[in-house]
Amino acid sequence: MSETTTTNTTGSATTTEALRERALKLDAADPLADRRELFALDDGVYLDGNSLGALPAHVxxxxxxxxxxxxxxxxxxxxxxxxxxxxxxxxxxxxxxxxxxxxxxxxxxxxxxxxxxxxxxxxxxxxxxxxxxxxxxxxxxxxxxxxxxxxxxxxxxxxxxxxxxxxxxxxxxxxxxxxxxxxxxxxxxxxxxxxxxxxxxxxxxxxxxxxxxxxxxxxxxxxxxxxxxxxxxxxxxxxxxxxxxxxxxxxxxxxxxxxxxxxxxxxxxxxxxxxxxxxxxxxxxxxxxxxxxxxxxxxxxxxxxxxDGVEVDAVRAKSLALTDFFLECVEAYVPAGRVTSVTPAAHAERGSQVALRCDDAESVMRRLIERGIVGDLRRPDVLRFGFTPLYVGFADAERAARVLAEVLAETAGA
CATH class of the missing domain: 3.40.640.10 (Type I PLP-dependent aspartate aminotransferase-like (Major domain))
Structure with missing residues (x-):
């Protein structure tokens, strides 16, 4: 399996502002955006739908x-x-x-x-x-x-x-x-x-x-x-x-x-x-x-x-766009060399999750969850982030990558 190591290109305030703005525009243009309100969600970012999906509010x-x-x-x-x-x-x-x-x-x-x-x-x-x-x-x-x-x-x-x-x-x-x-x-x-x-x-x-x-x-x-x-x-x-x-x-x-x-x-x-x-x-x-x-x-x-009324092709298109955008944000925000993507870059070989190899993955995921970014891990060293297109948005992806970078920066050398 080929692996691509992410690099921290700038991590600057300008980069953060640009990515946040793009996320908002992508969410505004998202044909599935209205599905989010059908689910019982808090103000965190839930990226563990590949283990347990969120509760539809009417259930x-x-x-x-x-x-x-x-x-x-x-x-x-x-x-x-x-x-x-x-x-x-x-x-x-x-x-x-x-x-x-x-x-x-x-x-x-x-x-x-x-x-x-x-x-x-x-x-x-x-x-x-x-x-x-x-x-x-x-x-x-x-x-x-x-x-x-x-x-x-x-x-x-x-x-x-x-x-x-x-x-x-x-x-x-x-x-x-x-x-x-x-x-x-x-x-x-x-x-x-x-x-x-x-x-x-x-x-x-x-x-x-x-x-x-x-x-x-x-x-x-x-x-x-x-x-x-x-x-x-x-x-x-x-x-x-x-x-x-x-x-x-x-x-x-x-x-x-x-x-x-x-x-x-x-x-x-x-x-x-x-x-x-x-x-x-x-x-x-x-x-x-x-x-x-x-x-x-x-x-x-x-x-x-x-x-009801959802086309699976639209779900797939959003899934690929979300995972692409998340990987782009990780590359921009995360300190160089701290994570390695084990999820294929090619769309034809990618599901709807991003897996990042990371030292001390268990501690990193625990800190992410404490900050409202809920993913999971597979021991010993893989952070998993599942992107459920019905309720995960691009602003969620940007925020998750930004908080991941903050956690990794704080734990550098620890």
Whole structure:
């Protein structure tokens, strides 16, 4: 991975004034600027939406209705009268346009980890006999690797860790499944979903993508690029709330062959028949397992209202402009040599976060948070700043870079 060390060009009052003025002009021209008022934010700068999205301000009232009227008054009747039973597919169809999928291919429920397990095992079964390798992104979020290893033990496959760029060379006649993250959670590097999916298919294997750090931040194009299966969380850029349910995408062409390793009563063709033998329902509902987590699920449904009328292409354009501007401000403000960007400079290789390698990162992030600049870190030395275009503005980016420079100047030589 190439790295670019930032340099302090001037750091002068003139530079600061010019960057602040540019930020104000960019915010004034931002077509998504009005979305910010939909969220419950304080006067700080929240750059950790790639871990937990901000609360859409209308959600508490909607959840109150779920608790007091739907549960408190209607009680069991809400499974039908309030649409509880159909929520996993209904909310899946709300998410579908945000990841480039047609309706009927996404079901919401369970955690990302559980959905990774379902997807990898089902993919191995779809791939068929004679293929015994599961290629796993060697840089993946740890849980994906843990789950894939367990799935491999269950299905008699072996795990082959490989860097995403090396996947084409690692593919072969024994490859059954390839599990990849679209965006690296540490560095923010965006991997080539179209090209890698095509390479996987050319080798006769099944592609499974983790969209946790891309859905809601950039166009994904699941249908357009022929992705087989995908999973993702909803509490980051989709702002569904802490622990909000994840989702599972099963391409329509694979739904009849989708053999879930967790065949629960919710995915039975006759769920209330209570028969001893399992018969799977048709469609994406095959990804359901047990009783849905209704309160969290309906919280997510309410949160998705913030996306009404928003085009993902506009989100992507603002994301790239924000991260470009933040990096420019860091270069102008931060003392020379104090941070190194590990986020790719090329737009085609960048997600919606900026990761800066920094000595004493834990202490620096703690001081930033004390001053109202909320990011996070990945030990031992990476500061992460997530840019959620629905509520982060250019003035936020300028302020975050300026406070970062102040903190680093104060800690120089400490």
């Amino acid at each position: 508490p009232a909607r959840v109150q209705d779920v608790l007091t009227r739907q549960w408190g008054e209607l009680r069991i009747r809400s499974w039908e009268e309030s649409g509880w039973w159909t929520a996993p597919e209904r909310i899946g169809d709300r998410i579908a346009p945000l990841v480039g999928a047609a309706a009927g291919q996404i079901v919401v429920g369970d955690s990302t980890s559980v959905n990774v397990f379902k997807a990898v095992v089902a993919a191995a079964r779809i791939a068929g006999e004679g293929r015994d390798e599961i290629l796993v992104d060697a840089t993946t979020f740890p849980t994906d690797g843990y789950i894939a290893a367990s799935a491999a033990r269950l299905t008699g496959h072996r795990i082959v860790p490989v860097a995403p760029a090396d996947v084409p060379a690692a593919l072969g006649p024994r490859t059954a499944v390839v599990l990849l993250n679209q965006v690296d959670y540490r560095s923010g590097r965006l991997h080539d979903l179209p090209g890698l999916t095509a390479a996987v298919h050319a080798a006769g294997a099944v592609a499974v993508w983790d969209l946790c750090h891309s859905a809601g931040a950039l166009p994904v194009g699941l249908d357009e690029h022929g992705v087989d299966l995908a999973v993702g969380c909803t509490y980051k850029y989709l702002n569904g709330g802490p622990g909000s349910p994840a989702y599972l995408y099963v391409a329509e062409r694979h739904q009849a062959a989708f053999d879930s390793p967790l065949p629960g009563w919710n995915s039975h063709a006759d769920p209330f028949g209570m028969t001893p033998d399992y018969a799977p329902v048709d469609g994406s509902a095959r990804g359901r397992v047990g009783t849905p987590d209704i309160v969290s699920m309906l919280t997510l449904e309410a949160a998705l209202d913030a996306w």
